[in-house]
Amino acid sequence: xxxxxxxxxxxxxxxxxxxxxxxxxxxxxxxxxxxxxxxxxxxxxxxxxxxxxxxxxxxxxxxxxxxxxxxxxxxxxxxxxxxxxxxxxxxxxxxxxxxxxxxxxxxxxxxxxxxxxxxxxxxxxxxxxxxxxxxxxxxxxxxxxxxxxxxxxxxxxxxxxxxxxxxxxxxxxxxxxxxxxxxxxxxxxxxxxxxxxxxxxxxxxxxxxxxxxxxxxxxxxxxxxxxxxxxxxxxxxxxxxxxxxxxxxxxxxxxxxxxxxxxxxxxxxxxxxxxxxxxxxxxxxxxxxxxxxxxxxxxxxxxxxxxxxxxxxxxxxxxxxxxxxxxxxxxxxxxxxxxxxxxxxxxxxxxxxxxxxxxxxxxxxxxxxxxxxxxxxxxxxxxxxxxxxxxxxxxxxxxxxxxxxxxxxxxxxxxxxxxxxxxxxxxx
Amino acid sequence: xxxxxxxxxxxxxxxxxxxxxxxxxxxxxxxxxxxxxxxxxxxxxxxxxxxxxxxxxxxxxxxxxxxxxxxxxxxxxxxxxxxxxxxxxxxxxxxxxxxxxxxxxxxxxxxxxxxxxxxxxxxxxxxxxxxxxxxxxxxxxxxxxxxxxxxxxxxxxxxxxxxxxxxxxxxxxxxxxxxxxxxxxxxxxxxxxxxxxxxxxxxxxxxxxxxxxxxxxxxxxxxxxxxxxxxxxxxxxxxxxxxxxxxxxxxxxxxxxxxxxxxxxxxxxxxxxxxxxxxxxxxxxxxxxxxxxxxxxxxxxxxxxxxxxxxxxxxxxxxxxxxxxxxx
Numbered sequence: 196x197x198x199x200x201x202x203x204x205x206x207x208x209x210x211x212x213x214x215x216x217x218x219x220x221x222x223x224x225x226x227x228x229x230x231x232x233x234x235x236x237x238x239x240x241x242x243x244x245x246x247x248x249x250x251x252x253x254x255x256x257x258x259x260x261x262x263x264x265x266x267x268x269x270x271x272x273x274x275x276x277x278x279x280x281x282x283x284x285x286x287x288x289x290x291x292x293x294x295x296x297x298x299x300x301x302x303x304x305x306x307x308x309x310x311x312x313x314x315x316x317x318x319x320x321x322x323x324x325x326x327x328x329x330x331x332x333x334x335x336x337x338x339x340x341x342x343x344x345x346x347x348x349x350x351x352x353x354x355x356x357x358x359x360x361x362x363x364x365x366x367x368x369x370x371x372x373x374x375x376x377x378x379x380x381x382x383x384x385x386x387x388x389x390x391x392x393x394x395x396x397x398x399x400x401x402x403x404x405x406x407x408x409x410x411x412x413x414x415x416x417x418x419x420x421x422x423x424x425x426x427x428x429x430x431x432x433x434x435x436x437x438x439x440x441x442x443x444x445x446x447x448x449x450x451x452x453x454x455x456x457x458x459x460x461x462x463x464x465x466x467x468x469x470x471x472x473x474x475x476x477x478x479x480x481x482x483x484x485x486x487x488x489x490x491x492x493x494x495x496x497x498x499x500x501x502x503x504x505x506x507x508x509x510x511x512x513x514x515x516x517x518x519x520x521x522x523x524x525x526x527x528x529x530x531x532x533x534x535x536x537x538x539x540x541x542x543x544x545x546x547x548x549x550x551x552x553x554x555x556x557x558x559x560x561x562x563x564x565x566x567x568x569x570x571x572x573x574x575x576x577x578x579x580x581x582x583x584x585x586x587x588x589x590x591x592x593x594x595x596x597x598x599x600x601x602x603x604x605x606x607x608x609x610x611x612x613x614x615x616x617x618x619x620x621x622x623x
Numbered sequence: 624x625x626x627x628x629x630x631x632x633x634x635x636x637x638x639x640x641x642x643x644x645x646x647x648x649x650x651x652x653x654x655x656x657x658x659x660x661x662x663x664x665x666x667x668x669x670x671x672x673x674x675x676x677x678x679x680x681x682x683x684x685x686x687x688x689x690x691x692x693x694x695x696x697x698x699x700x701x702x703x704x705x706x707x708x709x710x711x712x713x714x715x716x717x718x719x720x721x722x723x724x725x726x727x728x729x730x731x732x733x734x735x736x737x738x739x740x741x742x743x744x745x746x747x748x749x750x751x752x753x754x755x756x757x758x759x760x761x762x763x764x765x766x767x768x769x770x771x772x773x774x775x776x777x778x779x780x781x782x783x784x785x786x787x788x789x790x791x792x793x794x795x796x797x798x799x800x801x802x803x804x805x806x807x808x809x810x811x812x813x814x815x816x817x818x819x820x821x822x823x824x825x826x827x828x829x830x831x832x833x834x835x836x837x838x839x840x841x842x843x844x845x846x847x848x849x850x851x852x853x854x855x856x857x858x859x860x861x862x863x864x865x866x867x868x869x870x871x872x873x874x875x876x877x878x879x880x881x882x883x884x885x886x887x888x889x890x891x892x893x894x895x896x897x898x899x900x901x902x903x904x905x906x907x908x909x910x911x912x913x914x915x916x917x918x919x920x921x922x923x924x925x926x927x928x929x930x931x932x933x934x935x936x937x938x939x940x941x942x943x944x945x946x947x948x949x950x951x
Contacts, residue, residue, distance in 0.1 A: 228755070230873030232763040368921040394921035398873045400864065401880070401923060403637050404911040410793055411630055424873040427765065431867055435775045435795050453765040457869025461775075491696070496689070 218259040218530055221246060221515055222266060222282040224292040229269035230398055231423045233453045234504055236495065238293055239265060241508025243494035244487050248479075249516055251486040256519050257529040263512070270423075272296040279304065288519060288536040289313050291511055295371040298331075303616070306330045310533040311540050315511050316341070316447055316470055320374060321608035323570025325541065326620040328609065332540050334514070334571025335562055336470040336596070339604060341446045342375035342418075343596035344468045344575040346382045348444065349416050351591075358387035363409055365402075365429055366420040368394035375420055375446070381600045399425025406432040419445040426454035430462050440464030444577070450587070452502045455580045463582040466590070467503075470575045471510045472558035473587040475501025479509065479554030503578070503587060510559060517553075518543050541566055560593050566622035570605070573598060626790070633792045634912040635905055640798035642904020643805045647860040648881040649888065649896040650808070651853040656890045657829045658849040659731075661742045665750035667878025669719070669854055672757045674861030674870040676718045678766040681711035686760045708770040712858070719854030720847075727847045735842075754875060763872060768865040772800055801863045805897070808859060812852070812893055821848060829891070879924075883931035889944025898942060906930045 223242050226235035246261045255261050264285065266278035275297030279290060289311045292298055298318035305312040306329060314322065314333045322331035336344075350357045364379060366372035376392060383390040391412055393405045399421060406429075409417060417438060419429055426449045433443050441464040445454070450467025480500050488497035499505040522531045522539025531539070543564040550556055562572040573596045578587040613620065648670065655663040663669075679686060683702040691697060706714070730745055773796035781791035816822035827835040828845045836842060861870070864877050888899025907923040907930070915922045934942065 227763060228758060228872070230871070230876060232758075233765045233871055236763055392920075394919065396921040396924040398876050400868060400873065400877060401641060403641055404634065404908050404915070404923065405920075407630075407634060407637060407793060407912075424868050424871060427868045427871070431774070436793055437776060453869075457765055457767050459767065459769075496692070496698075496700070 218286070219256055219261040219288060219519055220282075220286045221261065221263045221289055221291070221512070222278070222285070222287045223263045224268050224275050224278045224290065224294070224297065225265045226268050226270045226293070227265075228267060229271070231270040234422065234448070234451055235270065235293065237451070237453075237499040237502050237504035238508040238511075240493070240495040240499050241505035241510075242291065242512045243508075244483050244500075245479075245509045245512035245516070247487045247492050247494070248483050251490060251492065252482060256516055257523040259529045261516070261519075268292070268294065268297065270294055272300055276300050276304075283308060283310060286533075288531065288533050289515055289540070291315075291515065293317070295319075295374075296369075299370070302328070302331055308533075309537070311537040313511065313515060313540070315514065316507070317371070321605045321612065323568065323573075324605050324609035325564075325566050325569040326609070326622045327613045327618055328569060329621060330537060332564065332569045334543070334564055334569065335545075335560055336573050336575050337570055338371075338374040338446070339378040339601045340470075340570075340573035340575060340596040341468045342378040343382060343573075343601060344577070344594065345418055345444050345446070346379070346386065347594060347596070348466070348468075348577045348591065350386065352441075353415070360388040360416070361391060361412065361414040362388050362416045362418055363391040363393055363412060363414040364418045364420065365393045365395060365405055365409075367399065367422055367425055368396050371422065371448075372420045375418075377604060378601060379418075381604065382597065385597075385600060395421070395425055395429070397425075398423055399428055402428050402432050406436050406438075409433075409438065410436045415442065417443045419443070419449045421445065421449045426451070427457045430455060430465055431458045433465075434458050434461030441466065441579075444468065447503075447507070447575075450578060451504045452585075452587070453504075455582065456585070458582075460582045462580055465580045467578050467580075467587075468575050469503070469578045469587075469589070470559065470593075471506055472555070473501075473503060473506065473578050473589055477555050477558055479513075479558075482554055483509075506558075510555075513553060513555065514543070514545070515540075517545065517549070540564060541569070573601065629788050629790045629792075631909065631912065633790075634908050636792060636794060637798070638905035638908030639901055640794065640802060640904070641908060642884075642901035643798070643802045643897075644860075644863055644900075645880045645884050645903055646897045646900025647801065647805050647808075647856065647863060648877050649884040649900055650805075650812075650893065651856040651860065652878075652881055652885055653888075653890060653893055653896045654812075654849055654853045654856065657892075658825055659742075659828075659846060660739055661746060662739075662890070663853065664743065664746040664878075665753060666853065666857060666881070667875040668750040668753045668757075669722075669857035670861040670864065670877060671870070671872065671874040672722075672753050672861075673715055673719050673854060673858035674768060674865040674874060675757050675761040675766070677711055677715035677770075677858065677862065678768055678865070678870050679761045680714050680718075681706050681708060681770075682766070684761060689762065690759055712770065712862075715858055716855050719858055720851040723847050723850030723854050726850055727843060731846055732843065750875070754872065758872070765869040765871040766865075768862065768870050770862060770866070772797055772862070772866050774866065797863070797866055804859060804863070808856065809893060809897060825849060880927070883927040885941070886928075886931035887934045887941060889941025891945050892941070892943030895941055895943030903927045903930060 225239035243263050246263045268275040291313045298314050312331045320337040320339050322328040444466040455462035487493045518540040522535045526535045560574045574593045576589050576593045577591040579590045651666045683705045685699050688700050777794045780794045785791035824840045884899040888895030907927045910926045911922050
């Protein structure tokens with residue numbers, strides 16, 4: 196009798212102590228340590244806080260609570276794959292690894308495991324072709340869209356003509372950094388500008404040679420494809436050689452608050468491409484403050500709200516949550532599987548009315564995902580830094596990228612992948 | 624003068640300046656290796672930790688704020704004061720001395736007599752511990768380091784070279800300051816080791832541990848002393864590198880820049896660290912300028928090691944290292 200009471204008490208205690216398992220699991224392969232933590236932390240905070248908001252304010256998605264368990268990758272590809280293997284059994288609905296290297300490793304794995312991989316603004320660009328990449332989604336924009344959006348902006352500030360201009364690309368000497376080169380070569384041919392490419396080795400703390408070359412070459416514009424310390428050093432070096440900041444533009448991964456702040460006032464005028472809104476002037480952030488931060492349930496201390504990378508984490512979480520909602524609608528059940536989640540992502544429709552309802556009016560573009568197009572509209576805007584105010588401001592509307600140049604590249608690259616991996620095109 | 628020659632001269636000057644920054648990191652390695660035979664893997668992390676501590680003190684940041692808030696449900700982040708740069712530097716140096724004492728008491732003391740590889744492994748553990756400890760203590764965000772160092776192009780050099788050659792050379796003011804600081808540091812270290820009692824004791828230990836012990840020199844004191852000096856050198860390196868990129872965790876990777884310098888200059892020579900740094904700095908910048916564009920660029924990292932290897936083949940102990948002769 197004694198033993199059975201003890202056993203019952205133990206079981207009860209265990210049940211009370213064990214947290215209730217969430218039904219909708221979105222693992223966060225985050226990096227809060229290591230050389231890239233400064234970018235990884237605000238993104239992970241935004242991603243986690245949005246799901247917490249859904250739980251606290253709305254009771255989850257379709258009445259089912261969510262969770263975003265974190266696994267630390269330190270931006271290391273091997274650790275990222277280990278995290279995937281360790282968490283996929285927890286009922287993972289989708290992965291967002293925030294690393295192009297990890298993405299490349301996970302593409303065959305998620306396809307085999309029937310789990311969607313979501314890589315907004317990063318990863319394998321040609322995964323936008325849903326006919327080949329059934330389980331990878333990179334809406335609403337990818338690297339090649341970013342390259343084109345930057346060129347569009349430079350064309351606009353050059354009075355509509357880039358012919359005869361010189362654009363230098365300072366890039367992280369990695370697969371990620373090299374991504375835009377083919378697109379930029381195509382755009383250079385189309386618009387008649389000269390492209391000078393300047394690689395910077397990891398981690399990018401020493402860039403003297405590259406910036407001396409920029410000083411000698413006197414390009415009209417400098418474009419940057421960096422991540423981590425490379426960004427901060429490049430902005431400081433540009434200021435040192437007195438390169439006009441308004442002629443210096445980075446991809447969205449070179450457009451974080453932490454990228455510009457170390458250079459102080461000298462960074463004022465620096466621009467970056469973005470695929471989402473900037474600042475905290477959206478109702479969703481007031482909700483996060485009230486239901487998550489003030490309630491002591493935030494992933495961080497709430498300081499990152501409104502910062503570029505935090506906003507991107509929130510945006511990614513929102514698009515995944517909307518996809519889950521769509522999956523629930525399609526399959527008529529709140530308890531969706533990863534396979535159903537994939538269907539939801541492929542049928543996602545984002546309207547301005549829905550964005551407003553979510554407290555994010557004008558935060559991102561309206562778009563529809565389809566079986567063929569997993570990349571979304573490829574639109575983006577330009578943000579500019581004001582060091583005195585410590586804020587980014589949008590200086591353009593969300594505009595289109597040059598799909599005439601980008602689409603053939605996507606088709607070519609995805610066709611090569613399909614041939615290499617014996618993949619038959621779908622959506623026919 | 625041909626344009627390319629002018630560019631090469633500018634690159635050489637900047638290479639020399641970059642070399643000084645590499646040498647600053649290498650100095651810390653040399654000091655500890657010379658006194659104890661330990662290759663201190665944690666030297667890069669020490670620079671990071673010292674810089675984090677400096678900025679934290681300067682900005683009045685509450686150490687372990689995240690931990691305190693998580694445990695006690697408080698919302699403390701900063702003290703209501705900021706500390707002037709000079710006092711913050713002194714306090715950060717104090718923290719590095721305390722760190723040296725802790726390392727000696729809780730790590731090195733227990734490993735006396737162990738093979739060098741064990742001591743090396745201990746410093747690897749120390750490096751990872753310090754990185755995590757620094758994260759918990761001061762947070763992972765990038766911190767702007769402002770101790771009043773000038774930055775940006777030196778206008779005088781630009782003007783003078785323009786008047787002479789018709790092309791103004793770019794030299795960063797921060798690099799000039801780094802060169803001056805490094806020179807003062809080397810001079811101070813030389814004077815200290817030559818003319819002070821402690822310095823002579825340090826040299827005695829470096830020459831022969833057993834002989835030094837037999838004449839009453841305290842090995843424990845020497846280790847605390849040398850780790851303290853290395854901590855101070857790390858603080859200086861952290862300030863110079865942190866001013867360029869902000870204080871962030873990638874700062875620990877500057878140790879990678881010191882390795883070829885050590886291979887080239889020798890692990891036991893302070894002048895070797897300086898000369899090695901200058902050769903690596905100039906070599907890698909000139910190679911990137913001349914050959915880099917032909918082979919796709921971004922050559923600095925690997926070329927520094929190639930250069931060091933070439934020197935190693937001809938002089939394994941490094942340019943200024945002591946030749947070890949073992950008789951059997």
